[in-house]
Amino acid sequence: MKPKVFSGVQPTGNIHLGNYIGALRQFVELQDTMDCVYCIVDMHSITLPQDPEQLRQTTLDVAALYMAVGLDPKKATIFVQSTVPQHAELSWVLTCNSYTGELSRMTQFKDKSKGSESAPTGLFTYPLLMAADILLYDANIVPVGNDQKQHIELTRDLAIRFNNKFGDTFVVPDYKGMEVGARIMALDEPTKKMSKSAENIHSRISLLDKPEKVKKSIMKSTTDSEGIIRYDVSEKPGISNLLTIYSVFSGKKIDEVVQQYEGSGYGQFKKDLVEIVNEHLDPIQKKYYEIRESEELIKVLKEGGEKAGAIAENTMKRVREKIGFINL
Numbered sequence: 001m002k003p004k005v006f007s008g009v010q011p012t013g014n015i016h017l018g019n020y021i022g023a024l025r026q027f028v029e030l031q032d033t034m035d036c037v038y039c040i041v042d043m044h045s046i047t048l049p050q051d052p053e054q055l056r057q058t059t060l061d062v063a064a065l066y067m068a069v070g071l072d073p074k075k076a077t078i079f080v081q082s083t084v085p086q087h088a089e090l091s092w093v094l095t096c097n098s099y100t101g102e103l104s105r106m107t108q109f110k111d112k113s114k115g116s117e118s119a120p121t122g123l124f125t126y127p128l129l130m131a132a133d134i135l136l137y138d139a140n141i142v143p144v145g146n147d148q149k150q151h152i153e154l155t156r157d158l159a160i161r162f163n164n165k166f167g168d169t170f171v172v173p174d175y176k177g178m179e180v181g182a183r184i185m186a187l188d189e190p191t192k193k194m195s196k197s198a199e200n201i202h203s204r205i206s207l208l209d210k211p212e213k214v215k216k217s218i219m220k221s222t223t224d225s226e227g228i229i230r231y232d233v234s235e236k237p238g239i240s241n242l243l244t245i246y247s248v249f250s251g252k253k254i255d256e257v258v259q260q261y262e263g264s265g266y267g268q269f270k271k272d273l274v275e276i277v278n279e280h281l282d283p284i285q286k287k288y289y290e291i292r293e294s295e296e297l298i299k300v301l302k303e304g305g306e307k308a309g310a311i312a313e314n315t316m317k318r319v320r321e322k323i324g325f326i327n328l
């Protein structure tokens with residue numbers, strides 16, 4: 001049997017290079033050899049306030065981007081989380097089998113809530129919904145960026161705890177990150193991760209950015225005053241981040257890129273990077289605009305939802321049986 005894979009992206013805005021390099025590239029790679037289920041996790045998005053109409057649109061945008069970067073609905077199941085209610089059901093069961101202490105240790109919650117008493121409860125329980133997403137599909141492997149590693153660890157703990165208490169129920173999943181690009185940093189503040197919600201649009205490059213915007217964001221990106229292109233994350237986080245992006249899009253090793261630019265200044269390096277990124281984004285954008293308004297997109301999501309729902313219901317039958325709910 002092929003290993004099972006589950007992952008998702010929130011429709012909180014346009015997918016950026018961090019999401020693409022850290023997560024989506026892996027989704028595409030794995031679909032040829034593994035049994036993959038990929039979700040647009042709209043229920044995660046409402047942990048922070050969203051405009052309803054915009055959320056509906058960005059959900060479809062992300063689905064179209066999934067296909068534009070190369071996900072093939074014939075190979076992988078693609079669906080929207082809220083169309084499969086078992087996610088919420090399992091999340092509650094896991095909520096009742098988790099501890100507030102372990103959730104309080106999640107760094108993403110600490111970062112996003114900033115210690116505020118009025119942080120939404122959903123932000124606190126978000127990792128339990130994420131664990132439910134993964135466990136519903138018996139995933140062996142979860143391809144995500146390195147910022148999600150702690151949540152995968154929690155998912156493993158919850159699965160092991162549940163199995164010990166109620167008998168074998170869940171597959172215990174493993175984290176899978178990229179060797180290069182597991183955490184792409186913000187272009188303006190390269191010690192922070194690139195993020196959809198950062199205020200400065202030049203902190204990120206979105207997959208749908210126009211060539212001029214890409215140029216502006218890269219040319220403005222924060223570097224250092226040394227003027228030497230070398231990879232050193234702690235001393236030169238800006239240049240190291242750009243080298244990572246260059247390496248991924250050119251297919252060259254970081255060392256090779258460093259050698260290529262020996263003696264060159266940051267200006268030429270950045271100009272070349274603009275070209276490489278735009279060349280890579282061009283076919284993705286063309287495909288995206290073809291798919292976004294097509295009937296096919298809705299069909300893919302409907303069929304994906306049905307397929308995912310059947311798998312999820314099977315798992316829930318097992319769970320209901322174990323915890324003492326009536327399966328009628």
Ligand code: AQP
Binds near residue numbers: 197
């Ligand atoms: N900067 C990043 N580098 C590498 N991988 C990243 N991911 C996110 N940012 C980076 C990975 O992308 C996948 C989808 O992320 P998400 O949309 O579910 O949520 P997120 O991690 O919260 O993404 P953002 O962009 O940072 O959104 P906001 O600003 O809304 O919080 C995940 O696999 C994630 O690891």
